[in-house]
Amino acid sequence: MAWTFLERDSAKGTPRPSRTVTCPSSRLTKPGARRLRPLRSPHVPPKQSGQEKTPFLATKVWTRGKAEGAAQIHASLQKMGHGRMDLMQVHNLLDVDVHLPVLRELKAAKKIRYVGVTHYLRGAFDDLEKHIKSSKLDFVQLPYSLAMRDAEARLLPAAREHGVAVLVMEPFDKGHLFRKMKGKPLPDWASEFDCSSWAQFFLKFILGHPAVNCPIPATSDPAHLEDNVKAGFGRLPDEKLRARMVKLFES
Helix, strand or coil, rough: CEEEEEEEEECCEEEEEEEECCCCCHEEEEEEECCCCCCCCCCCCCCCCCCCCCCCCEECCCCCCHHHHHHHHHHHHHHHHHHCEEEEEEEHHHHHHHHHHHHHHHHHCCCEEEEECCCCCHHHHHHHHHHHHHHHCCCCEEEECCCCHHHHHHHHHHHHHHCCCCEECCCCCHHHHHHHCCCCCHHHHHHHHCCCCHHHHHHHHHHCCCCCCCCCCCCCCCCHHHHHHCCCCCCCCCCCHHHHHHHHHHH
């Protein structure tokens, strides 16, 4: 399944597609997690192909101050979601203790469905872990890839324990994964988890972790988009295969 994330264009104040994510919808109600409702409009049935007729809308609040944050959130609701939003995240934990209560109020009022936080730096992992464990989040967005697996130590186990859905940013490690594997053939055993490209290989490694819900592979190339989406279908690598993927990457 693929969802389009939209973000506000800071220059024009208009919504713009920012990235496309892929993941099986069943992962949003996986055992051991607080059950999240499927991310779809309750009024629009999915197509038989599994794709949604309406996008899953997600954006971020990224400013200081309660009034400023409330204004930014309200603008996003109006410009992107016609008064509703699926997911609103506090970006890079900026003024997070100010914005989270506001987001919880909006969730209670059914203006937004899910509340989350994000950060892209390893140095913020301690703070992310604290919020995963104590802030009753629905989502956390963090960096994780075949090359950068630091989140496996504490963040991903904490998210799974506390029922927090995980969005993964930078799943290709800013292109490093492709540069490292350039010119190398995809291993024959990739067929064991229905993988036919390096992009799918990298994304399926992430989706194979039981705590992860969706990777966010940014692209503006339709061909790359089509390839990325395929990672959300078919079998996923188990723990043994994921270890083999790491060994291949590090060889």
